[in-house]
Amino acid sequence: MALSRKTPIERIEYVIIVSTLLLLVVVTVQPILNLLAVSLSAPGKVPGMSGLAILPDGLSFEVWSVLLQHPNVQRGIINSIFITGVSTVIGVVGTALMAWGLSRPNLPGRKALFILVLVTIVFEPGIIPDYFVNKRLGLLDSYWSVILFKAVNAWYLIILIRFFEEIPKELLEAAELDGANPFQVFWHLVLPLAKPALATISLFYLVFHWNEFFRAMIYLNDQGKWPLQVVLRQFVIDGDKIAIVGADSANNNTGAGQLNLRALKAGMILLTIVPILAIYPLILKFFTKGTMSGALKG
Amino acid sequence: MTDRQHVLTSSRIGNVPTNSSRRKPGRVSAFADGWRRWWPYYLMMAPGILFFFVFHYLPIWETRIAFEQVRIVPPNVWVGLKHFQVLFSSPVFWQVLANTLIISTMKMVFFLPVPIIVALLLNEVRGGSLRKFIQSAIYLPHFLSWVVIAGIFIAALSPTDGAVNNLLGMAGIAPRSFMTDTGAIRWVLVFTEIWRSAGWDSLLYLAAIIAIDQQLYDAAEVDGANRWQKIWHVTLPGIVPTIATLFILNAGMFLNADLNQVINLSNDVVRSKIDIVDTYVYRIGLQTGEYSLATAAGLFKAVLGTMMIVVAHFVSKRLTGKGVW
Numbered sequence: 001m002a003l004s005r006k007t008p009i010e011r012i013e014y015v016i017i018v019s020t021l022l023l024l025v026v027v028t029v030q031p032i033l034n035l036l037a038v039s040l041s042a043p044g045k046v047p048g049m050s051g052l053a054i055l056p057d058g059l060s061f062e063v064w065s066v067l068l069q070h071p072n073v074q075r076g077i078i079n080s081i082f083i084t085g086v087s088t089v090i091g092v093v094g095t096a097l098m099a100w101g102l103s104r105p106n107l108p109g110r111k112a113l114f115i116l117v118l119v120t121i122v123f124e125p126g127i128i129p130d131y132f133v134n135k136r137l138g139l140l141d142s143y144w145s146v147i148l149f150k151a152v153n154a155w156y157l158i159i160l161i162r163f164f165e166e167i168p169k170e171l172l173e174a175a176e177l178d179g180a181n182p183f184q185v186f187w188h189l190v191l192p193l194a195k196p197a198l199a200t201i202s203l204f205y206l207v208f209h210w211n212e213f214f215r216a217m218i219y220l221n222d223q224g225k226w227p228l229q230v231v232l233r234q235f236v237i238d239g240d241k242i243a244i245v246g247a248d249s250a251n252n253n254t255g256a257g258q259l260n261l262r263a264l265k266a267g268m269i270l271l272t273i274v275p276i277l278a279i280y281p282l283i284l285k286f287f288t289k290g291t292m293s294g295a296l297k298g
Numbered sequence: 299m300t301d302r303q304h305v306l307t308s309s310r311i312g313n314v315p316t317n318s319s320r321r322k323p324g325r326v327s328a329f330a331d332g333w334r335r336w337w338p339y340y341l342m343m344a345p346g347i348l349f350f351f352v353f354h355y356l357p358i359w360e361t362r363i364a365f366e367q368v369r370i371v372p373p374n375v376w377v378g379l380k381h382f383q384v385l386f387s388s389p390v391f392w393q394v395l396a397n398t399l400i401i402s403t404m405k406m407v408f409f410l411p412v413p414i415i416v417a418l419l420l421n422e423v424r425g426g427s428l429r430k431f432i433q434s435a436i437y438l439p440h441f442l443s444w445v446v447i448a449g450i451f452i453a454a455l456s457p458t459d460g461a462v463n464n465l466l467g468m469a470g471i472a473p474r475s476f477m478t479d480t481g482a483i484r485w486v487l488v489f490t491e492i493w494r495s496a497g498w499d500s501l502l503y504l505a506a507i508i509a510i511d512q513q514l515y516d517a518a519e520v521d522g523a524n525r526w527q528k529i530w531h532v533t534l535p536g537i538v539p540t541i542a543t544l545f546i547l548n549a550g551m552f553l554n555a556d557l558n559q560v561i562n563l564s565n566d567v568v569r570s571k572i573d574i575v576d577t578y579v580y581r582i583g584l585q586t587g588e589y590s591l592a593t594a595a596g597l598f599k600a601v602l603g604t605m606m607i608v609v610a611h612f613v614s615k616r617l618t619g620k621g622v623w
Contacts, residue, residue, distance in 0.1 A: 013525060018420050024416065025435040028497065031454045034461060037389045038453075051454060051461035086325050098346030101339035108332045113347070120354040126576075126596025128583045129360035149351065152349045182338040211443035214558055218584055229445050236449040237562050245492055262459070269449040283441060290500065 029178060030054060032270075039063045039267035046260040063267040070244060073271070079143075083216075083227055084209040087147040091205040092198060094152045096162055100186050102157075103164035122129045127218065134219060145219040146227070149212065156201045162195040163197035164190060200286040203279065210275055232272050236265045244268065343555055364594040381594040391595060393570070394578040401555045401574065404488050412496040414541060417503035418529055436497030448562035451490055452477060487559060500542040502544065503537055510536035539618045546617070552612025553603040575599045 006014070033054040042058025049057055067073050100105055102114065130149075131140075136265060139145040167190060175185045191198070213229035220226055226234075235244045243265055276283075364381055366374035385391050414434070417448035423429040439447065454461045455476040463473040476482045514532045524529065564572055573581075575595060583592025615621040 004593070010525065014422070017419050018428070021419050021423065021432045025432055026438060028436050028493065031450045031461060035450065035453060036496055049459060051456065051459050051464045052607060072451075094346045094349060097342040101343040104339060107339055108336055108367065113343070116347075116350060122607045123358070124602055125357050125361045125600050126579055126593070128363075128579065128593045128596055130353075131359035131584065132360045132363070132589075133356045136356075138350075148349070148353060151353070152346050154350075157346070181340070186342070207441050211441075211446075213443060213445050218580075229443055232449065233445045233562065236452070237445065262453070266451065266453065269446055269453075272446055273442060279440070280434075280438065284437065288433075288437075 009174050016062055024250055032273075035266035038263050039270060041263065043263065045260055046263045049070075063263045064271075066259060067244070067264065067267050068272055069217070072223070072226075072231055072244065073228070073268070075224055076231035078226055080210060080227040080229070083143060083146050084206060086143075086207045087149075087151060088202060088205040090147065090151050091153065091156070091209075092202050095201060096194070096198065097186075097193070098152065099157055099160035099164055100190060103161045103167075105165075117154050117157060131196055131218065140219055141221050141225070143220075143225060147162075147215045148236055149215045150208070153205070153208070156204050160194070160197055163194055167193055196286065199282075203283055203286055206279065207276065207283070228272050235268055303406055340435060361593055361597050361600075363590050364597045366590060368589050381590045382598070384591060385594050385598065391578070394573045394575050397572060398553060398555045398574040400570065401487055402552045404484060405491055405555075406545075408488050408550075409492055409496065409546065410545060412492050413499035414503055414537070416496060416500035417507060417537075420504055421507045421533065422525065433497075433501075437501070438497075439494045439553060440498035442494070444556075444558040444562045445557075447490055447494055451486065451493075451563070455486070477563070478565060478567040480568050480571050483563070483571050486563060487572060490559065490563065491556075499544075503540055506537040506540040507533055538618070543614055543618045543620045544613040546610045550607040551603075552606055553599050 030052075034051055037056045038049060039055035040059060040061070040063070041049060042060045044063060053197075064096050102110060102117075104110070107113075134140055134145045139148070171189060171193075172185060175189050180188070211229065213227070213233055216225075216227050216230050217233065220230070231244075234240045241261060245259075245261075253272035331377045363374065365376060365378060367380075368374050420429060420432065423432065442450075455463070457463050457473040457475040462476070467473060474482065476486055510533065514536070517530060518528045518532050553575065555574045555576070557574070557580070560572050560574055560577050561580070564577065574597075579592045579596045579599075582588045582595070611621045
């Protein structure tokens with residue numbers, strides 16, 4: 001490596017650069033590790049535990065077992081998986097179909113449709129009109145109000161259009177000469193070629209819908225339909241202890257009520273991140289590549 | 299048989315039957331021809347187009363209640379600009395507008411340099427696995443929701459057992475409750491924004507750095523340039539267009555001080571300092587039920603925001619060749 005023929009000053013510089021970046025890594029990761037440590041510590045050890053600790057004091061899985069057995073949390077997990085799953089499928093299918101049409105250079109009305117989409121990016125009338133549209137359609141308090149929020153995302157649509165446009169024209173023309181209709185070309189040629197792009201926008205949609213909480217909060221009155229993010233918010237941000245601990249346990253200091261609230265909150269926050277962590281390697285692979293190539297192409 | 303095939307076969311035969319010679323001339327037949335070829339695409343686009351109409355264009359139509367008096371028994375009454383007059387004479391509205399501008403300005407000044415510096419430092423790291431490790435760690439927060447991030451920071455900033463106050467305690471500094479400190483809360487917004495997105499944003503600059511011609515570095519080396527001279531004279535000039543683009547785009551989004559962030563990091567003690575237009579719309583609209591006033595405030599922000607984005611787009615296009623879309 002070139003490092004060997006560097007001067008001592010250059011080596012010191014290099015150490016400073018790497019240390020600065022590693023400090024950044026610590027600042028990023030430590031708060032999350034601290035929550036993990038707190039959530040896994042023995043219940044008696046949690047009070048007074050330092051915010052700097054990254055290893056559990058004693059080891060107990062009680063917090064996690066209480067959380068995972070709690071009906072509100074279980075419902076939240078199921079709701080989140082359902083909403084995220086359905087909206088991602090709808091999003092990817094709807095986006096791909098629309099992008100395919102819009103990527104055809106000679107499509108009549110292409111420009112008008114493009115402007116139609118761009119207007120929605122630059123002009124957002126806000127939450128009250130959105131709320132009224134959902135109300136008029138009778139979607140309030142229904143999963144659909146949340147599932148359909150940004151179901152087809154204009155930005156992702158543009159990304160996919162750009163990708164489809166890169167498909168060599170000769171390939172499409174050859175397929176058309178073979179007598180394939182637009183549906184067949186799309187299914188047998190375009191989709192297989194676009195797998196990396198489709199994977200990327202699937203991940204975009206997954207992350208977006210998993211993390212969405214505001215629409216769910218304002219559209220869903222029925223707590224039984226709340227996704228995990230809203231349950232988390234009620235417990236951690238609004239500090240509604242009863243939401244997780246339960247009124248009986250809270251009053252009588254039994255069951256979950258005996259557990260440290262700080263540890264329960266830590267566990268609840270981490271629980272909400274687990275799916276993101278699970279797909280994080282994929283995110284790194286596809287998002288990073290997508291962003292890099294997008295930036296390079298300019 | 300598609301039109302394209304038709305054209306190919308007919309040219310092979312040698313005569314020149316144009317569409318108009320086969321069918322009635324005029325716009326109607328051109329439309330019919332187009333429809334025959336393109337209807338499958340429109341069928342496939344139909345769900346998407348319908349979605350945009352219902353969930354993006356109907357809301358635009360709904361903004362008319364900003365000009366109406368909502369009545370329990372329809373129809374609503376047209377009142378013109380009355381709600382805007384109420385809005386503009388309300389001190390709370392000007393306060394939230396000022397908050398929005400202050401927070402956006404702070405974010406712009408203190409956030410923007412961070413990802414640039416991170417990218418410059420990352421680019422100096424030789425050794426692919428070390429660099430990958432650092433990147434994997436610092437990109438993560440970008441994919442967490444604001445509910446989660448707020449939860450993390452409420453814990454980390456706790457006056458009794460939060461990491462920050464524990465550190466300050468070691469230095470002999472008395473603990474502060476940052477989340478309920480009116481002087482600190484805006485900085486909490488700036489810092490959490492940096493924590494969440496500075497790492498990820500550095501990727502955009504890193505991509506621009508990697509695209510710089512290696513020969514420029516070789517030439518600088520021949521001239522005896524050291525690390526910092528290369529950064530100053532080669533790398534930075536190479537990413538100035540990217541910096542300019544992102545700066546202008548951020549300026550276009552100036553009024554979007556992130557509802558999700560504020561709503562999760564806010565509380566009764568500090569609300570007056572970080573109440574932004576979006577949270578104001580939410581509060582007076584959905585919580586107090588003043589739909590028309592809230593819609594008027596939202597519409598005011600939307601129109602101003604649209605003008606800023608469009609201006610930013612054309613400025614960016616003119617200066618750097620890259621736009622918002």
